[in-house]
Amino acid sequence: MARIAEVLDGFFDGGLPIRLTAYDGSEAGDTACPYTMEVATPRGLAYLLTAPGDLGLARAYVSGDLVLHGTHPGDPYPLLSRIVGHTDIARPGPVEVVRLMAELGVSHFVPPKPPPEEHLPAWRHKLEGLRWFLRHSEERDADAIHHHYDVSNRFYEMVLGPSMTYTCALFPKPVATLEEAQDAKYDLICRKLDLRPGQRLLDLGCGWGGMVRFAAREYGVRALGVTLSREQASWAQRAIKEQQLDHLAEVRHMDYRHVEETGFDAISSIGLTEHIGVANYPAYFGFVHDRLKPDGRFLNHCITRADSRHGAKAGAFIDRYVFPDGELATSGTIVAALEDAFLEVQHHENIRRHYALTLAGWNRNLVENWDEAVAEVGLGTARVWGLYMAGSRIGFERNEIQLHHVLATKTVDGQTTYPMRHAFGA
Template identity: 45%
Template sequence: MADAAHRIFELAEHALSRPLPLRVRAWDGSEAGPAGAPVLVLRRRRALRRLLWRPGELGLTRAWVAGDLTVEGDLYEALDRLSGLLWERGEPDPAPGGGTVGAARRLAEVLRDPGSYRLAREALALAGPGLPPSPPPEEVRRRAGIAHSRRRDKAAIAHHYDVGNDFYGLVLGPSMVYSCAVWPEKDTTLEEAQRAKLDLVCRKLSLREGQRLLDVGCGWGSMVMHAAEHYGVRATGITLSVEQAAFARKRVAEAGLAGRIEIRVQDYRDVADGPYDAISSIGMAEHVGTERYLEYARTLYDLLLPGGRLLNHQIARRPLRDERAYRIDEFIDRYVFPDGELSPVGATVARLEDAGFEVRDVEALREHYGRTLRAWVANLEAHWDEAARATTVGRARVWRLYMAASALSFERNRIGVNQVLAVRTDPDGTSGMPPTRGGWLS
């Protein structure tokens, strides 16, 4: 077993009919593959057993989360090389990180080629005997209730956001904004870029003194605090995360804004104190689900005054030739966003219009999200030990892989993010909107 890496590399080459674009180091210390390439390190034979028992990206990401497998060298380059290999084969990329994590799925399948008896025997001999390893505890395995019911949505949000406020503080920085920033200049800092995004949302909504703002999926309260402090609104923020709400309330009180901001643990479907002058939904609609999206849009429409505006900031996937082929990425679904779904931006616009909105503007911020994610990854890596203590090493590994893979997907135009500005017009069709974009961005 002193040449496990060479045997793994040989299996990969045989199945791919081309060289694997990474170097491989196995648990026995052996290495194979191109010099100078990032190194895929199989630290334990258990990593290979995970891939054999569950070939595909789930087996590989279980190995990654458990620390059985890692990458030495530039993680972005490693993921990009694997992504390029997958895209050369013309496979779809329907989920965040799918091109890169999905490429890892191809590598996992390489290690057990069902069409080759020799390959299967070689892989089994390398993996050694043993039962299927248990999934890492960070994985979601059992879910109760109907997808996107109130109960199940609350559990999904808790899995993603109740990781710990200290952990998110290290990753996101002082702004505590967990959505795409807007980077006006090359030397803009993350904090400045997040303030620029919040201010852009406020200007698009044309917020004014005394208006009522509803922020759906308010996170740690940054949007409502910015709007109340700089635009004089009375703001309500809703979230399903108990930890987020507690943190947001504390921030609001410390800023002296408690009289103008209310933070609730509440489902958007249960808001009953409209109408509002404006609604912001920033990075929340990805949790709604395709089947519930029209209900979401109609609910927000009904909560607005005539002339009221909605700013919907949402990640979008590329459309598929056959939309029935869309599948939620296993890694994302089990470890990151349980029940999360992405839609093409055209479908989002169509559902908003079906609900009665007039869509007035769509702005793509795809490149901005790649830069934002790289800044978050840099924060995580710079505070790795502290971040791991704040949650678990496995959870920190999940976030590092997810954010790095997603950064590349945004940069390679495999997924995007868009701000859609819509208005509930008056019964006579009056929108109250300026005739040009410059009118509401001034």
């Protein structure tokens, strides 16, 4: 009978640089490593064998059939940082499959039911109507947002902290708190947009209203935010009222495509472009162009790919457990789409290292609030979040993904009040 850990270790590219154990008592990999990955059950083995790569690993981990030792489930970064780049399981050929079935048992090659936390692919859904199956239809976008953002407002409060902001912060110094860094991010965006008292701001995909409230409170603008998440909108409107900003700020539960107002002085899009879909960039940035007044400013803040050699779609784990239908393009793709929408690009910068620090802060918050977080959303969902945030941190640290600000103006006939040199500083 084959020893499970030794068989699995041979599947991974170069072998695993951590200790690998299995329920049959076998072990492999770097047995001196302080971090151990334990295949605890036959179902965990079946997940790994039937869904090679990050999806099988995620399924086994989320379900509790794959146990990580030596690290906290709220922040598995120390272990993940060792195995990232080694998680592609080589698919065995037909002859090898027959041999493994004989050695490990046929039952391990029958795909188990995915954990309940998994968002099934569109073709598996039982909803009626063709529009559901169209990527980035209003119905499907609403469901994707509901899957990720309507987990629990209390859970997000524990993870994100008082700022209740779920986008990359800007650290004025590495030791700044998350709240200080999120305020610094919002302040930079406000300066880039050159906001002035009495101006009108539209914030697309506003989340819990952080930008809307900050811009209204600190810059005196009349700010409107829209979000597809009912839970976010409810939380944001309550916070606006509590902070006595309802004379300036409003958050609506609605698809941005239904915003009818025009003539905004500025528009911000902070973390929404990832959900739009690359094929929809022309329509999205065309919408922005049409809602801005002449000479108005637009700031696009979004996660991007570091290169164009890979497809836009996210990996299987991210797509099924975190951001269904999410797509990432290069910053150049976004710049080109903005220019094709007759928006003049004025400034462009990459702040990816700040996102690594942001994610580390969110992981710390999850660890500190682990018991309450598990009680709020369940152990499986809490594991998903710890895994996703730690893995994303590694991606930003290693320049596999980036975070770009692109500032553009609606320039008409070449006439603009934009300064000859940028006035917003660092």
